[in-house]
Amino acid sequence: MSLAYSMTGFARIQGSVAEGVGFTLSLKSVNHRFLDLHMRLPAGCDALEMQLRKLLKEQLRRGHVEVTLQLDRQRQRTLQYDRTAVAAYVDAYRRAAEENSLSGEPDLSSILRMPGVFSSDGEDSELRPEQIEAAVLQEVEPLIASLRSMRAQEGAALVAELDTCMVRIGAVADEVNTLRVDVRASYYERIRTRIAELTEGVSISEERLLSEAAIMAERSDVEEEIVRLKTHVDHFRGLLAAGGELGKKLDFLLQELNRESNTLLSKTSGANTANGLRITELGLELKTVIEKAREQVQNLE
Known part of the structure; x- marks a missing residue:
């Protein structure tokens, strides 16, 4: 026996794209006359979107389905300042003050806002779209199966x-x-009586009267x-x-x-x-x- 599926359901799965970078992929389904897919994916994931649409159309027939992919950077980053750059900015400040006969010392807050002063030792390299696609597609089948399971229960x-x-x-x-x-018997008797009242004084056979009443009663059955x-x-x-x-x-x-x-x-x-x-x-x-x-x-x- 085939299962009957509700159009209401939800499923979510998590995975890893690269070291320190994970993802969460979720499917949310509600009623719709047709299969209506809405994708919320990071920029540059056009090829992944096409694959997801293909897989979902193979497994689902109707419903408004929202597909959401979020990237989660899990590595904790620590900021470090470039001592050489800071020293260069301080030296430049002092030389400029001396050359222009100005007094004052460099402002540290201003220097730390200068380009190139800070760097992150935990900064991830740029992820390529094909990396995201490969990682996500590995988890799509079980995710769709989970959604279908919930829809089957509903x-x-x-x-x-x-x-x-x-x-x-x-x-x-x-x-x-x-x-x-x-x-029907009560309706027949009521019709017969009414016809008799309407045809009083008119020559009509009892058989005809009963026949007409029976026909009208039959229509009301x-x-x-x-x-x-x-x-x-x-x-x-x-x-x-x-x-x-x-x-x-x-x-x-x-x-x-x-x-x-x-x-x-x-x-x-x-x-x-x-x-x-x-x-x-x-x-x-x-x-x-x-x-x-x-x-x-x-x-x-």
Whole structure:
């Protein structure tokens, strides 16, 4: 059985580019109609971005996915000043003061701000883009696998909730099917009485009267809607069991279920018996359950 995947998930992994330089790569996924990849990478990583897009498109089908790569320089740097440079600046200051008959001593704060005075003994050499690409690509597969694992867990929870919704819709359809016989008989009698009132004084056979009433009562029956509801529920649950890319298929079935529930409510709106009112309550519950299911389906890949 294939798994069903949510479009919601997060994964992060850390690695090393060079001595003293690490990286953090994260994937954050939320709902979207299509696969929408947003890259936040250091400058110069165009080739890496192309590789990441290719790998993600092979593994994911839908979702807004943010890919973030951060470089972390882990080596502690210590600053040192260049004694020769400082001495040269001091000597130049004093000579300039002497030549211009000025008094005063060099200001150390000003000298230490001069170019070339400070250096870092822990400064990293410039990283090349291919170094970053090689290091990151080694960790991408397990990162995507981690994201898919989280999306699979979320997907399993969604499938369980959706299956519960379908079980309830099936139970509602069964109850309506039990109630509809009494409602149809009541509706038939009401129509027959109304036709008789409207045709009073007009010559019309009892057989014709009963036939017209039966036809109108038949049009108000919800048997076909119940059959279609249960068919859609069976199809829906079958897709849940099969797994895979479900979002768009299930959304279409929920539109069909909503259409049938609307028709059911429309046909039974005039039934004022206890059973008729109960069918109206059940029809409204159908709408609520279907809407809840639609919210959940929006999260599925």
